[in-house]
Amino acid sequence: MAHKVVRSIAIVVYPGFELLDLSGPLCAFNVASCMHEAPYALSVISARGGSVVSCSGVPVGSSKSTQDGIDTLLVVGGPEGQALERHRRTVALLENLAPRTRRVASVCTGAFLLAAAGLLDGRKATTHWRYAAALQRRFPKFRVDADRIFIKDGNIWTAAGITSGIDLALALIEEDFGAGLSKAVAKDLVVYHRRPGAQSQFSTILELEPASGRIKDALSFAREHLHEPLTVERLAGAVCIGARQFARAFVNETGETPAKAIERLRAEAAIPLIEKGTEPIESIARSVGFGDVERMRRAFVRIYGQPPQSLRRASRLNAQSGSPAMGGADRA
Template sequence: MSHRPPRHVLFMLCDKVNVLDVTGPLEVLSQPCRLQADAPPYRITVASLQGGLITTSAGLRLDTVPIASVEMRSVHTLILPGGGAGYVPFAPQALVDWISMHASGIARICSTCTGAFTLAATGLLAGRRVTTHWLAGANLLALDPSLQLEADALFVADGKFWTAAGVSAGIDLALALLESDLGHQTAMQVAQRLVVFLKRPGGQSQFSQALRQQSQEGALADLHGWMAANLQRELSVAQLAEQAGMSVRSFARHYQRKVGMTPAKAVAAMRLEAASQALAHSKRPLKAIAADCGFGDEQALRRAFQRQFGIAPASYRARFAA
């Protein structure tokens, strides 16, 4: 019986890389190689421009091979981990240039966390759907305003380019790659071995909406605090604009630019977050939670949970109740 040649996965590292951005996806993709030792589905290489020891942001040193020793024609998937101080580009220009030179010959190119900055710096992501760590979204758009940022996604695939959100979302991305390559059963087996969800049932959002939105400075921070305290109200764009002391048109434009989503989507996300917290940390009836969080009735709450999480509110409570 003939076996498919293993897909060659290349991790490209540079100093100050995040440990988990490397080891999370690496652990996921190495698991099926242990499960299928007679015909491993992946060949994994961890490289850097010069080779040798790379110092991670946590101080741990990882050994790498020099990229010059890698046969690039064999590389199927490139993974660019994030890292550095703050949510800004941290990779050297030499790495950006190297990616630009070799990208056309690589079937799949991925980034995790702020690795999206490295990929965006090449121009290869221009106009594409992307994500990154939720704290880094505004900086990424400043680097390339043409990007279609999906700020609440754990990972996004647009053509051969895959981008993952902050740190642990690299595991979600790697599981999705594995499922695409080897099928649902193998991906589920690996997820079970690692004691993680294949697809997080708590929703595909990478952060608490209320926490993220209330971290905004100035007028929007005050507005988001008011929104969180008044979810049972209508919270129309006109009402929010009035609360912010702006015209509707100016408010909608300003909000989208600062937050990365429309006011309506932000309200919906905050309501869902509040309902999730109420289900997990209280025994209040669904009807009362739906009313307090602005869903109006129980049916609307059920539809929202089914659409976002794929499970009913009662199932969510059973799984996540404190």
């Protein structure tokens, strides 16, 4: 029997960290190890070591680590993750360990700590949508993309917020041991396998958060009639106001034009159909109102950074992979 290389994963905590940012990925890696497919050696570390109290008041034991041989260094987030002056020892720990680590990752506002350590400079990263603007203002040397579940840039991974830490862990397991094991872990955890990194952090209607009932009603009407032409006049008529008044109110309340919002709603509706893989993409484009494949392709590239064919291909590869393969394919 071939010797299996043990991959050491060290998860960094600090006072006031978010417990689910730790427990979600930790559970995913542990389940993978329990399946005897992924020999992960898991540890929780902190700058001082000892008991570290989370933001929910639950203490977690940690070790003070400056060891070599860490394969993956993952720092969790917390409600006050942007108050970096309170976590200077943690930043110093990351500066010390990251250069000796194959892979570095963060969950939620843990990205602030990676940024403070200079690990995100020149890269693209994400964090919880609520803190994305603050992260970008504070650290202008890299680009923040708030509309991603997780992002990989080189050997640096960043995830959006809280539950996306599980998505990140599944992606790391897939990179290490293939889609088969990642899918098995997701099934054991009873979670979706797996939200693609390019997926939006939230639904279009929730994100837009219009203030008035009429704009909300117009969006609901649009979602129920995506396969039909949805002009400004049609949407305005559905909520009984004039087209010009509707267009002005829509932009004022959502920050987007009606056309852009409808495009996003259609793309959102198309994703599960594309990933299911049983219907031709041409038919899906018509059924959600894009009309033709090229129009849908352009929309997907704008919104998700990749065409619908790529999403379908990735979904098929996940479904067809029946066993884990050491050193899964590198994914951008």
